[in-house]
Amino acid sequence: MTQASGHAESADTAARAERRWGAVSVAIIAMLVVMAAYAGIHQAVMPQARVETADPSTLHIAGEFIESNLGSAVEPDGSVTVRAIGQQYSFTPQCIVVPTDTPVTIRATSADVMHGFLIQGSNVNTMLVPGYISTVTTQFPAPSDRAMPCHEFCGSGHEGMWGRVRVIEKAAFLKLAADHRRLTCVAQ
Ligand code: CUA
Numbered sequence: 001m002t003q004a005s006g007h008a009e010s011a012d013t014a015a016r017a018e019r020r021w022g023a024v025s026v027a028i029i030a031m032l033v034v035m036a037a038y039a040g041i042h043q044a045v046m047p048q049a050r051v052e053t054a055d056p057s058t059l060h061i062a063g064e065f066i067e068s069n070l071g072s073a074v075e076p077d078g079s080v081t082v083r084a085i086g087q088q089y090s091f092t093p094q095c096i097v098v099p100t101d102t103p104v105t106i107r108a109t110s111a112d113v114m115h116g117f118l119i120q121g122s123n124v125n126t127m128l129v130p131g132y133i134s135t136v137t138t139q140f141p142a143p144s145d146r147a148m149p150c151h152e153f154c155g156s157g158h159e160g161m162w163g164r165v166r167v168i169e170k171a172a173f174l175k176l177a178a179d180h181r182r183l184t185c186v187a188q
Contacts, residue, residue: 051132052132053131053132054109055131056109056111059085059109064083064107065083065085067092068182070083070084070085070092070093070182070184071083071084071096071097071182071183071184072096072173072177072182072184073177073182073183074174074177079103079104079105080099080102080103080104080173081104081105081106081107082096082104082105082106083108083182084096084106084107084163085108085109085110085128086108086109086110086117086128086161087110087115088112088155089154089158089160089161090161090163091117093163093184093185093186094184094186095163095164095165095166095186096148096163096164096184096185097166097167097176098140098166098167098168098173099140099167099168099169099170099174100141100142100167100169100173101139101140101141101170102173103137103138104137104140105136106135106136106137106138107133107134107135108126108128108134109129109130109131109132109133109134110128110129110130112130113154113155114127114128114129114130114154115127115128115150115154115161116128116149116150116152116154117136117150117151118148118149118150119138119147119148119165120146120148120149120165121146122138122140123138124136124138127152143167143168144166144167145165145166145167146166146167147164147165148163148164149162150162166185
């Protein structure tokens with residue numbers, strides 16, 4: 001074997017190795033693209049793990065969100081569930097009362113268009129979408145009064161769509177809850 005042919009052979013080997021590595025990196029990129037596409041499409045076409053619906057046209061007539069069922073209720077496990085609806089341009093109840101140091105689950109929906117649902121100084125910040133129930137869990141450490149504005153433009157009266165949240169001592173709340181099935185702080 002001459003020196004020249006030896007050079008040519010090793011150049012050949014190097015080129016082959018480079019092509020192999022090139023092919024491997026292209027394969028890795030292709031695999032990542034397929035994975036990303038699969039994950040994205042799969043997520044978009046599969047139903048969410050938990051979607052609860054509520055027909056906005058019958059909200060006031062039947063089901064979980066009839067007026068007598070709105071407000072705060074103590075559950076058998078000691079937690080509190082708050083049910084509320086948003087509509088142009090108010091919340092029902094306008095004033096939500098909740099206890100301190102208690103897990104609070106808010107279940108809310110919209111009777112008409114999309115509204116925002118936010119409780120100042122808390123992790124509660126969601127949308128009320130007609131047809132769907134929004135669920136948020138939170139807890140309030142101390143008695144306080146908090147603003148609850150609609151933060152999604154929902155029409156000409158949007159700026160005036162505000163509710164309130166009153167956090168009261170747990171003992172006081174439980175005392176009130178003893179003689180009321182649903183609590184609110186409307187007109188207080
Ligand atoms: Cu409701 Cu903005």
